[in-house]
Amino acid sequence: MSEKVLDAHGRWRNITVAFRVSPEEDEQIERLVKLTGLTKQDYIMRRLTEQDVIVQGNPKVFAALRREMKAILDELSRLNPGDQLSDELTETLSMIGRIMAGMKEAS
Numbered sequence: 032m033s034e035k036v037l038d039a040h041g042r043w044r045n046i047t048v049a050f051r052v053s054p055e056e057d058e059q060i061e062r063l064v065k066l067t068g069l070t071k072q073d074y075i076m077r078r079l080t081e082q083d084v085i086v087q088g089n090p091k092v093f094a095a096l097r098r099e100m101k102a103i104l105d106e107l108s109r110l111n112p113g114d115q116l117s118d119e120l121t122e123t124l125s126m127i128g129r130i131m132a133g134m135k136e137a138s
Contacts, residue, residue, distance in 0.1 A: 055119070058119075059119050059123075060074075062099065063122075063126055066086070068086055068087050068089055068092040096127065106120055
């Protein structure tokens with residue numbers, strides 16, 4: 032059994048939940064986690080419980096956004112006219128769009 036850990040809300044977190052993912056799925060999860068600035072645990076818990084994933088802008092999040100936008104630009108420049116966007120690229124673009132819309136609302 033895992034070691035008991037008291038979280039910020041006074042809950043004992045002593046149960047481990049684990050599941051397997053492919054390398055591609057892991058890469059996508061890691062990318063989305065970095066864009067939110069949350070811990071992987073907090074990100075997954077919020078998504079599983081259908082809570083809003085609120086991005087707190089900080090230098091780490093801005094650096095992740097900049098890196099992802101560069102990767103998207105590189106990928107888009109490699110595509111030929113009529114090529115389909117990959118599901119991963121579409122999901123990343125969607126997440127960045129939601130983050131940017133949230134930043135606009137907050138300002």
